[in-house]
Amino acid sequence: MIKTINLNGREISYNFERKNVKNINLRIKADQNIYMSANSRVSNDIIEEFLHSKAEYILKALDHYAEIAKYAPKQKQYIDGESFRILGHDLRLKVIQGKRNTVESDESYITLTVKEPANLELKKKTMDKWIKNNCKDILLAVCESVYPKFQKYGIEFPELRFRNMASRWGSCQPNRKKLTFNIALIEAPLSCVEYVVTHEFTHFLQPNHSKKFYSQLSVFMPDWQERKKVLEKNNYYLEYYEKR
Numbered sequence: 367m368i369k370t371i372n373l374n375g376r377e378i379s380y381n382f383e384r385k386n387v388k389n390i391n392l393r394i395k396a397d398q399n400i401y402m403s404a405n406s407r408v409s410n411d412i413i414e415e416f417l418h419s420k421a422e423y424i425l426k427a428l429d430h431y432a433e434i435a436k437y438a439p440k441q442k443q444y445i446d447g448e449s450f451r452i453l454g455h456d457l458r459l460k461v462i463q464g465k466r467n468t469v470e471s472d473e474s475y476i477t478l479t480v481k482e483p484a485n486l487e488l489k490k491k492t493m494d495k496w497i498k499n500n501c502k503d504i505l506l507a508v509c510e511s512v513y514p515k516f517q518k519y520g521i522e523f524p525e526l527r528f529r530n531m532a533s534r535w536g537s538c539q540p541n542r543k544k545l546t547f548n549i550a551l552i553e554a555p556l557s558c559v560e561y562v563v564t565h566e567f568t569h570f571l572q573p574n575h576s577k578k579f580y581s582q583l584s585v586f587m588p589d590w591q592e593r594k595k596v597l598e599k600n601n602y603y604l605e606y607y608e609k610r
Contacts, residue, residue: 371414373421378428382413390416394427396434396533444489450476450497453504454555461489469496501552502528508556508563509545515586521570535562535597538569554597561593 370379380400385391390408393401404413417424442448448459457476464479469492471477480488506526513523524538524545531537531548538545545566551559564587572579583590 398431451553467492501549505547512563516567536566538566540570540573557593558597
């Protein structure tokens with residue numbers, strides 16, 4: 367159900383749903399859509415009161431995403447000189463014709479070799495495969511580096527998954543012993559990748575974002591807040607999420 371409310375002089379629309387949940391849930395996504403859910407015992411007056419109490423937070427999040435949208439990266443054309451960000455460094459693309467579809471990189475360039483340099487879909491497919499595999503290798507190495515800190519708590523090394531995610535850097539399923547990471551992490555500096563991995567591993571000990579979670583995270587990574595700020599400053603879609 368789409369509803370509207372006036373917050374500090376601005377009319378805001380949000381998608382509201384009744385669910386069998388304990389808390390009032392508020393989610394603001396990168397596309398600037400707002401989603402709320404609450405159980406049937408929570409009155410409409412309480413819902414509106416909750417929204418007004420979060421007005422500053424909601425408007426700030428919406429403005430943040432609106433600003434980001436102005437600078438959203440354009441669709442790649444896979445042409446010479448185009449920039450690709452790998453671990454926080456911008457590398458220039460070189461496209462050449464060859465007998466095989468391959469990608470190689472050094473500290474300055476990414477060399478994309480394809481059978482048909484004019485074939486945009488082929489170039490995209492070849493680059494996407496390389497980026498995903500590169501991301502998998504990096505995240506596996508970071509996970510293996512971080513894991514010993516958690517192994518002593520009896521945590522098994524999790525199953526790792528990698529996919530494109532619209533609004534999260536990673537997610538943890540403690541009961542299933544799985545971690546999922548956003549392939550877009552390939553763009554972030556290595557220190558930020560380490561932060562995301564440590565953050566998700568900490569969820570095996572503390573499944574929510576309670577004070578205990580952040581206390582535990584600070585033990586494993588005392589400078590996590592600085593790393594998080596770098597991640598937010600240089601990238602464009604962190605999920606805003608509140609619970610009550």
